[in-house]
Amino acid sequence: MELNIEEKKFYQLIKMAVSEAVEENLKRLKLGLIPPIGEKEMEEIKGVFGKPKKYKDYEFIKQKL
Secondary structure, three states: OOOOOOHHHHHHHHHHHHHHHHHHHHHHHHHHOOOOOOHHHHHHHHHHHOOHHHHOOOOOOOOOO
């Protein structure tokens, strides 16, 4: 079985696949660099911002990592 594909199309396909792989790995790296927090710090955050239910009527914009 032989497959003929334009060089330009093949280049775009490879470029897209590599970009997706790099983006996925970058996302994992960013998430891995977020330090964990302790109970005391979490309670402090809840004290400042309240509980998630407080924000249920707000509209949020999803950001890329």
